[in-house]
Amino acid sequence: MSSKNLLIITTDRNFAMSLKSYMEQTYPGMKVYLANNLMMAYNQAEAAQPVFAFVEDGFTKLPEFEMMMALFSAMDTRWVSVMDTFGATPARKSSPLLDVGAGIFELTKADHPSQFAQHFDMMVKAPRRGRGAAVGSAARPAAAAGGSKKMILIGSSTGGVEALRNVLVGFPFDCPPTLIVQHTGKNFGSGLVSLLDRICPARVRAAEDGLTLEPGYVYVAAGQRRHMGLSNRAPRRLRMKEGPDISGHTPSVDALFTSAVPYGKDVVATILTGMGQDGARGLLELRKAGAKTFAQDEKSSVVYGMPRVAWEMGAAQQQVPLAHMASTLLQASKA
Numbered sequence: 414m415s416s417k418n419l420l421i422i423t424t425d426r427n428f429a430m431s432l433k434s435y436m437e438q439t440y441p442g443m444k445v446y447l448a449n450n451l452m453m454a455y456n457q458a459e460a461a462q463p464v465f466a467f468v469e470d471g472f473t474k475l476p477e478f479e480m481m482m483a484l485f486s487a488m489d490t491r492w493v494s495v496m497d498t499f500g501a502t503p504a505r506k507s508s509p510l511l512d513v514g515a516g517i518f519e520l521t522k523a524d525h526p527s528q529f530a531q532h533f534d535m536m537v538k539a540p541r542r543g544r545g546a547a548v549g550s551a552a553r554p555a556a557a558a559g560g561s562k563k564m565i566l567i568g569s570s571t572g573g574v575e576a577l578r579n580v581l582v583g584f585p586f587d588c589p590p591t592l593i594v595q596h597t598g599k600n601f602g603s604g605l606v607s608l609l610d611r612i613c614p615a616r617v618r619a620a621e622d623g624l625t626l627e628p629g630y631v632y633v634a635a636g637q638r639r640h641m642g643l644s645n646r647a648p649r650r651l652r653m654k655e656g657p658d659i660s661g662h663t664p665s666v667d668a669l670f671t672s673a674v675p676y677g678k679d680v681v682a683t684i685l686t687g688m689g690q691d692g693a694r695g696l697l698e699l700r701k702a703g704a705k706t707f708a709q710d711e712k713s714s715v716v717y718g719m720p721r722v723a724w725e726m727g728a729a730q731q732q733v734p735l736a737h738m739a740s741t742l743l744q745a746s747k748a
Contacts, residue, residue, distance in 0.1 A: 423469040435526035466492040563746040568666030570596040570687025572715025581613040583739030590626035602636025622653035642672030660691035670695025677702025687719035697728035
């Protein structure tokens with residue numbers, strides 16, 4: 414990551430150009446990237462890996478900002494909210510210093526650019542967490558075929574991006590075939606796949622019709638207009654099917670879980686944080702078919718909606734804290 418890269422996310426062109434000019438003059442060699450929407454911001458951040466980002470506060474209110482925060486966290490990019498006026502209540506408490514505990518700061522568009530520079534200096538110089546080598550496809554050994562027939566199914570929604578990062582970082586390179594449905598904006602599916610592939614020892618790829626399930630692979634359905642399911646013929650393959658929303662969503666967690674019922678005893682399934690009830694009905698069907706079923710517990714859930722419904726209807730055999738979810742799923746897949 415270059416300490417000279419900076420990202421400014423705002424719809425206010427005058428503010429953006431003024432701050433860009435000041436920062437480039439103050440820090441020779443700095444490259445400042447501007448974005449006026451989150452899709453542009455995500456793409457620029459992924460490519461440039463900025464050390465810091467100034468974010469117009471309105472963007473932090475959007476559900477898609479969860480993806481930006483997950484990417485910032487993965488790259489150890491500090492960020493801070495920029496308020497329209499002094500005294501305004503921030504939509505989301507930004508913690509630019511992440512895990513160093515140095516506090517929360519907000520700036521306003523009325524502040525002089527020198528104040529932005531002061532915050533930039535303080536935050537980028539603060540101690541950073543240890544950074545291991547990035548997981549890349551070239552560094553991953555090939556997973557051996559055969560062995561256990563188990564597969565892991567995961568459904569998540571609000572708060573799920575960060576939850577999935579926490580789970581998949583604990584998966585080994587030869588994990589059981591893992592299928593994930595994550596509710597997210599239609600333009601963020603490929604970004605989620607790239608983000609998860611960045612941190613997961615196993616290979617993460619977008620769900621595609623006809624793909625054969627293999628150990629060491631994680632298949633993600635997100636931001637698509639097709640439901641992901643399993644074919645009923647050997648070898649096990651993904652089946653992507655168009656159709657109306659199921660449980661209010663496309664892709665639907667219920668659609669995935671229900672399609673796996675014929676393989677019940679070979680399935681380990683869980684529902685992570687999320688709003689609504691998508692996945693609960695399918696999880697119950699899986700449990701009745703002999704699958705091992707879990708749900709994220711209330712304390713570790715950003716939104717205790719989907720997991721709560723699954724637990725209250727008896728679909729989940731056990732509630733599991735997010736910190737223990739990866740080990741729980743992997744251990745269940747060995748039994």
